[in-house]
Amino acid sequence: MPFISKDWRSPGEAWVKLEDGNWEKLKVLECGKRKRIPSTSEDDENTDVTAVPPHCHITIRCTKEIAGFNGLGDAVQRLDFRSSVRDRRRFHYICTLLGLIVTGKGIASLPGSAQRLLLQMVEEVASHVSDSQQNINVLRGLVIQLQQIVNQENQKCWGKPLGSQNLWLEHKQTIERIQSMTSQIQITVPDSSIRPRMTDLPEECIREIILRIADYRDLEATSKAWNVMSALVNEQRIWRELTGFHFNKNQVNFILDKNKSRIINDAKDWKKVFHDLRKAYGEREDHQFIEILSLCRFCCCLFWPSDGHPCIIDQCPDLKQRLTEAGEDIKLSQPVPPAQFLKFFSL
Known part of the structure; x- marks a missing residue:
């Protein structure tokens, strides 16, 4: 099998640095779907921008012909959860998902990269709530659950934290920043001269x-x-x-x-x-929820309905025409509540 690369050591996959400092592997099939735009600064390198809307392929059922594994961290990155926190249509969906993960088996059952992503999302929620001064009760509920995780003894194995001690130290520092940010939030009373008011x-x-x-x-x-x-x-x-x-x-x-x-x-x-x-x-x-993740029945992709996704139907005009002739009652996708979303990853 030939490699799509000039270097015999790599099958053409590149590593791209994200805004949060983490690195993500750029798959071979996605290399043609990326484009580069010039940076606003002369010293910075060009920035990678995805030309397709955020979506994530999911393996519904493993068979002899189809084998796969769904990674939570990979799905969170591909669906752009962290940026979606500041979208009012998706805020409650993501917060409900975070609450289910924290109150379930806890972050200790997740891989280290997924743990870091989870806490980064909660920190983004805290930053957004602090800026907008809305949904403070949602943030406080997440903070209480995170504090319980730190205090729980079942997160330990043989008397030590399950996983890297340095990673858990980093988690505690992140939780402390979230708690500090939450405690400093103060509701600003509107100016009495602003009219009209609710009353x-x-x-x-x-x-x-x-x-x-x-x-x-x-x-x-x-x-x-x-x-x-x-x-x-x-x-x-x-x-x-x-x-x-x-x-x-x-x-x-x-x-x-x-x-x-x-x-x-x-x-x-x-x-x-x-x-x-x-x-x-x-x-x-x-x-x-105002907007909820959807699962395409044909290409098994999770996607945000407001963004859409590159579906196999768009590449097959005959299939699209047959579905159109069959009527409008055929549902091309189905909603995926947060609890159903976690079942794709055996959580």
């Missing part, structure tokens, strides 16, 4: 804001903020539309028929109906 808005505007809240816990917290919000949150319309957002008609009709004896004069308590449905079916996890 100046009419009820119709506030109701429209409340109708866009997808988590019932946020609704209950909102009702405690202001008496006008409390009155609006108690409206039946709010809970009726929240019920329709999370559950389909068959599920709703089943619960309504089951509780028919409790309904008097068709006066439905939609808040109770919602909680009965939640207990029976649970909330749809993909409805909790």
Whole structure:
């Protein structure tokens, strides 16, 4: 098998230095998909820019013909998770994923490079929250979980940390920086001269804001903020539309028929109906996020829907035409919640 390289020692793969100082191997098949742009500084080298949107191929099932291994660290880099932290559409998805990793088997079960990437992402979350002064409760939850990891004894093997002691020392220093950054966050009170404020808005505007809240816990917290919000949150319309957002008609009709004896004069308590449905079916996890990772059914690539991915369908016009003629009901991709994402890596 010939090597695509002038050097007999390498199959044409190059190493590219990332912004965080780590090095990533540039695969042979990706060399043609990279382009170089001149740097803004004369002293700096040219910068590598990926010409294709971030995506990651996943091996769904290993067979005799198809063998592969999914690396979490490689997937995190290829899907550009660290930069996506500052995207408001992807922030909650990534934070939920980080929380599942930390509260599960912990970072001790991950390779060293994946551990470093995980903590770098949490540090990026802390920096973003500090700049935007939003989602502080999400950051504090991650910090508490990280502190528990440091204090846990089950992260040790034969009395010592599982892995390199220098690596764990670096992890502790990163966690200390995150804790320090979190403790220094202070909410800046808006200037009293800025108008309009929330209390100046009419009820119709506030109701429209409340109708866009997808988590019932946020609704209950909102009702405690202001008496006008409390009155609006108690409206039946709010809970009726929240019920329709999370559950389909068959599920709703089943619960309504089951509780028919409790309904008097068709006066439905939609808040109770919602909680009965939640207990029976649970909330749809993909409805909790603005943007959620998707898995292509044809090329088995994970990708962000807003960016897309280079699909095999685009390279096969006949297949694309047959799918178009079959109808629009064929789903080319399926959403991948955070828990499902981790199953690809046996976590």
